[in-house]
Amino acid sequence: QLLVYGTVSTGFKGGGTNPRPFNIGQVISFNPETLTNYEAGFKSDLFDRHARFNVSVFYDRYKNIQLPVLYCPDSPCAATLNAGNGILKGVEASLFATQIEGLQIDGAASYLTEKFTSVNPAAAYPSNPGGVAMDDPPIGTPQWKLSGGIQYEIPLGDKIGSLTPRIDASYEGKVYAGPYVDASNVRHRTFLPAYTIANVRITWRNPGDDLEASLEVTNLFNKYYFLTNFDLRGAGEGFDKGQPARPREFAVILRKKF
Numbered sequence: 622q623l624l625v626y627g628t629v630s631t632g633f634k635g636g637g638t639n640p641r642p643f644n645i646g647q648v649i650s651f652n653p654e655t656l657t658n659y660e661a662g663f664k665s666d667l668f669d670r671h672a673r674f675n676v677s678v679f680y681d682r683y684k685n686i687q688l689p690v691l692y693c694p695d696s697p698c699a700a701t702l703n704a705g706n707g708i709l710k711g712v713e714a715s716l717f718a719t720q721i722e723g724l725q726i727d728g729a730a731s732y733l734t735e736k737f738t739s740v741n742p743a744a745a746y747p748s749n750p751g752g753v754a755m756d757d758p759p760i761g762t763p764q765w766k767l768s769g770g771i772q773y774e775i776p777l778g779d780k781i782g783s784l785t786p787r788i789d790a791s792y793e794g795k796v797y798a799g800p801y802v803d804a805s806n807v808r809h810r811t812f813l814p815a816y817t818i819a820n821v822r823i824t825w826r827n828p829g830d831d832l833e834a835s836l837e838v839t840n841l842f843n844k845y846y847f848l849t850n851f852d853l854r855g856a857g858e859g860f861d862k863g864q865p866a867r868p869r870e871f872a873v874i875l876r877k878k879f
Contacts, residue, residue, distance in 0.1 A: 627661040634687060639700040647698045654687045654703070672718040681709040686737075688760065689799075690744055690751050704753045705740035709733060723776075728769035735759040750802040757810070758797040765794035782827040790819040798850040801861075813863075816846040831878040836871075843869040 634654040642648045662677030685703040711733030718726045737755050744752040758764070770789030777783055796813040803809065822837035849864040 622666050624664045625661075626663070628658070630658045630660075632656050632658070637701070639698065641699040643698055647700060649700050649702065651687060651701050651703050652685045655684045657682045668720060671720045672716070674714075674716050676712070676714045678712045679710070683707045683709065688744065688753060690749055690753075702744040702752075703741055704744040705737050707735055707737045709735040709759070723774040725772050725774075726770070729767070731766045733759070733762065733764060735762075746800070746808050750806055750808055751800055753800075754808075757800075760797050760799055763794035763796050763815070765792070767792040779828055782825060782830075785824045785826070787822045787824070788819065790817060792817045798852070801852040811850060811852050813847050813850055816844055816866075818842075818844050818846075833876045835874040835876075837874065838869065838871055840867060840869045 633656070636651050636653040638650045639647055658679060658681045660677055660679040662675065664673075664675045666673055684706050686705055686707055687701050688704040690698075690700055690702050690704075711731060713729070713731040715729040716727065735758065737753065737757065740753055740755055742748060746752050746754045768789065768791040770787060772785055772787035774783050774785045793816060795815045798811045798813050801809045801811045818839075819841040820837065820839045821841055822835055824833055824835040826833045844866075845868075846866050847863040848866050850861070851863070852861040
């Protein structure tokens with residue numbers, strides 16, 4: 622019913638050289654990135670296994686963090702440098718509950734924070750306008766992520782089967798997409814804005830539970846948001862591009878078990 626655990630683990634990401642040099646001066650090597658992770662938490666089955674609640678906390682020490690920069694000798698360029706060392710801390714929790722017959726509730730939440738403990742001068746602002754600063758947030762990772770869903774299976778009789786409507790929603794906080802340096806050599810942080818999306822689905826299952834048909838709508842409110850951002854205006858390329866997420870979509874899904 623209750624599992625308490627603690628782990629210590631290590632890992633690395635291999636080093637290499639700049640894969641896209643524009644001249645011989647930009648053939649820059651970088652060292653492996655290493656990580657030591659400390660984690661503790663618990664996993665629990667509660668209320669006669671009608672609820673599952675898990676929590677974990679973690680503390681990570683990074684060395685030689687690999688990050689892309691837009692400036693190097695004879696800039697612009699597209700190089701990876703060892704930006705420095707840092708610490709990442711966070712907590713994650715998840716819940717799955719079926720206390721009432723036919724009703725299912727699930728949810729998850731995570732929070733993390735990161736900071737540099739030291740910065741490599743070659744990758745640091747202002748000597749490197751497109752580089753990192755000590756107080757930069759983590760690139761590509763939101764501080765907050767939340768999700769939740771609820772569904773209820775409605776019996777329709779031994780000859781018809783059941784109908785299960787479901788709705789779920791997820792929130793992702795703003796994501797740091799890296800620095801942008803304007804024509805005046807002033808550094809600006811760029812972010813992908815936070816967003817919330819919702820999905821709905823209704824599923825029919827036959828009495829033998831080997832055939833089901835679902836109608837679902839994803840991105841129910843047709844939220845317009847971006848998954849990526851790549852700002853090259855400061856590198857002299859004159860454009861800022863991003864990848865928009867999928868719009869509202871409808872689907873009919875049929876499944877047969879054999």
